[in-house]
Amino acid sequence: MSRTRPEFEPITAGRSGALAIRAVGKTHHIDGQPLEVLRDVSLDIGPGEFVSIVGASGCGKSTLLRLIVGLDNDYQGEIRLDDRRILSTSLDRGIVFQDHRLFPWMTVEENVAVALDRRPLGREAKKKLVAESLALVNLSGFEGAYPHQLSGGMAQRAAIARALINEPKVLLLDEPFGALDALTRLKLQTELQALRRRNQGTMLMVTHDVEEALYLADRVVIMQGGPGRIARIVPVPFPHPRDRGSAAFARLKDEILAELMREPELGSAQVTILSQDRRR
Amino acid sequence: MLKVLRSLRSIALSWSGIATLLLAWWLNTRLGLFPPQVLAPPERVAAAFVAGVRSGDLARNLVASLSVLAAGYVIGATLGVAFGVAMARSRTIESYTSGLFHAIRQVPTIAFIPMLVLMFGIEATFKIVVVGKASFYPAALAAYTAVQGLPRRYFDVADVYRLSPLARLRHVILPASLPPVLTGLRLSLSRAWVALVAAELLVADRGIGQMMELGRQTFRLDVVLMGVVLIGAIGFLLDRGFKRVERLLVRGAPA
Ligand SMILES: Nc1ncnc2c1ncn2[C@@H]1O[C@H](COP(=O)(O)OP(=O)(O)OP(=O)(O)O)[C@@H](O)[C@H]1O
Numbered sequence: 001m002s003r004t005r006p007e008f009e010p011i012t013a014g015r016s017g018a019l020a021i022r023a024v025g026k027t028h029h030i031d032g033q034p035l036e037v038l039r040d041v042s043l044d045i046g047p048g049e050f051v052s053i054v055g056a057s058g059c060g061k062s063t064l065l066r067l068i069v070g071l072d073n074d075y076q077g078e079i080r081l082d083d084r085r086i087l088s089t090s091l092d093r094g095i096v097f098q099d100h101r102l103f104p105w106m107t108v109e110e111n112v113a114v115a116l117d118r119r120p121l122g123r124e125a126k127k128k129l130v131a132e133s134l135a136l137v138n139l140s141g142f143e144g145a146y147p148h149q150l151s152g153g154m155a156q157r158a159a160i161a162r163a164l165i166n167e168p169k170v171l172l173l174d175e176p177f178g179a180l181d182a183l184t185r186l187k188l189q190t191e192l193q194a195l196r197r198r199n200q201g202t203m204l205m206v207t208h209d210v211e212e213a214l215y216l217a218d219r220v221v222i223m224q225g226g227p228g229r230i231a232r233i234v235p236v237p238f239p240h241p242r243d244r245g246s247a248a249f250a251r252l253k254d255e256i257l258a259e260l261m262r263e264p265e266l267g268s269a270q271v272t273i274l275s276q277d278r279r280r
Numbered sequence: 281m282l283k284v285l286r287s288l289r290s291i292a293l294s295w296s297g298i299a300t301l302l303l304a305w306w307l308n309t310r311l312g313l314f315p316p317q318v319l320a321p322p323e324r325v326a327a328a329f330v331a332g333v334r335s336g337d338l339a340r341n342l343v344a345s346l347s348v349l350a351a352g353y354v355i356g357a358t359l360g361v362a363f364g365v366a367m368a369r370s371r372t373i374e375s376y377t378s379g380l381f382h383a384i385r386q387v388p389t390i391a392f393i394p395m396l397v398l399m400f401g402i403e404a405t406f407k408i409v410v411v412g413k414a415s416f417y418p419a420a421l422a423a424y425t426a427v428q429g430l431p432r433r434y435f436d437v438a439d440v441y442r443l444s445p446l447a448r449l450r451h452v453i454l455p456a457s458l459p460p461v462l463t464g465l466r467l468s469l470s471r472a473w474v475a476l477v478a479a480e481l482l483v484a485d486r487g488i489g490q491m492m493e494l495g496r497q498t499f500r501l502d503v504v505l506m507g508v509v510l511i512g513a514i515g516f517l518l519d520r521g522f523k524r525v526e527r528l529l530v531r532g533a534p535a
């Protein structure tokens with residue numbers, strides 16, 4: 001299943017990738033004014049699971065991912081990866097940001113290689129890893145291109161290659177295809193699904209696109225804003241490859257959309273998690 | 281093909297401006313609007329140029345000016361970039377110095393010349409100080425803004441991949457701030473050149489400005505005009521050369 005790479009031990013070898021988010025709250029400050037962005041968010045994600053988060057713009061999805069990846073540790077509650085508290089960034093958590101965030105002054109190859117800065121590998125070994133990672137996202141042949149020479153889809157692929165090169169236990173994806181046209185988006189969804197079969201890491205993806213969430217995820221987490229909290233968690237029972245056109249698929253999509261459209265009741269921070277989804 | 285035509289067109293356009301000016305100049309001297317002692321005709325200026333080259337005067341003065349420019353610029357621009365970075369990185373340094381910094385910035389370099397002459401005399405040291413002062417400010421401002429404006433999203437990436445401080449400097453901070461700093465350094469260079477010529481016109485023992493001032497005192501307006509043309513040409517070439525360097529150093533495209 002996994003790529004054979006006998007000479008390098010993947011840094012994540014022997015670990016599983018279970019994510020435990022417990023009663024997480026986060027308050028941002030805008031101009032000195034506190035703004036509660038997340039309240040009492042709890043979520044358990046099993047090793048190798050693919051979870052999607054959907055929710056209105058501004059409900060704190062990116063904020064949550066920043067906490068998980070370790071870019072911000074000023075929050076209440078705790079987040080654990082395989083029982084170890086997350087206190088800062090680590091190579092066993094990768095992230096693909098909403099914008100690709102490739103460095104414009106580096107070629108694709110150099111952009112991906114940056115992720116290997118802390119790996120004690122020789123020049124040749126790094127080159128090989130970069131080539132493999134680019135092949136994985138179908139970008140072979142574009143090693144020397146600069147980001148401004150890539151299409152949006154290609155840039156996002158490069159960002160995925162950079163995030164995957166260290167074989168993180170958890171890959172976080174923040175609306176990775178949000179800025180792409182519908183066709184490219186479908187294509188990359190299929191590619192991501194294929195990638196997932198080869199890479200056994202845990203994945204947590206934020207998206208605006210309910211169909212995308214249903215196509216890829218094992219469970220869909222519906223978030224509600226003001227302050228951001230989990231409204232519902234919906235398991236997706238369909239086997240892969242999924243048929244976007246099936247009636248059951250459409251029904252589940254409508255159900256989630258209806259939930260998203262529901263106005264949050266003012267003053268109520270009640271969390272309704274379907275009992276069968278509570279995994280503890 | 282189209283590209284060749286287009287670049288030919290832009291070359292023709294930029295030369296046509298110069299040609300028009302030359303023609304107006306020549307017509308003026310022909311029609312005698314200004315006496316030739318005041319507005320020397322082009323051929324006299326060309327002759328003065330040839331005579332200057334022959335006697336070695338021109339080369340001597342050019343070397344004097346350009347070597348002062350180089351020394352003063354290297355010192356001023358380096359200090360400027362260092363100061364700008366320090367001011368951007370440290371609150372303390374910024375609050376201590378920014379008032380003074382912006383106040384002195386408002387005073388034209390030329391206004392310091394009388395004082396500087398008394399302090400340093402009229403030789404190279406004085407001119408190096410003038411050039412250094414003129415180069416310092418655009419460089420410092422550019423470095424300050426560049427480092428202040430480094431987008432946080434680049435540092436997020438650096439954090440996620442846990443780049444070492446050295447890698448951070450080499451792969452993120454330097455390349456991200458390079459384009460605006462280079463633009464500032466280019467501005468510095470042209471400011472420095474202008475300030476140097478002005479200083480030499482006012483007080484100097486040699487240099488291209490001093491050559492013009494001598495020409496004025498001896499009613500050799502052809503020499504003065506030759507100086508004007510040379511100053512423009514040199515300034516233009518310095519700027520163009522710097523742009524070349526910029527293009528070589530800056531990779532990829534701006535974000
Ligand atoms: N660095 C910050 N400082 C202050 N407030 C912030 C900061 N980052 C985000 N916020 C606020 O937190 C809230 C949630 O932002 P966040 O980016 O997490 O939303 P999101 O769910 O990802 O939205 P979108 O779907 O549009 O990307 C917003 O109201 C935003 O104004």
Ligand SMILES: [Mg+2]
Binds near residue numbers: 062063098174
């Ligand atoms: Mg977001």
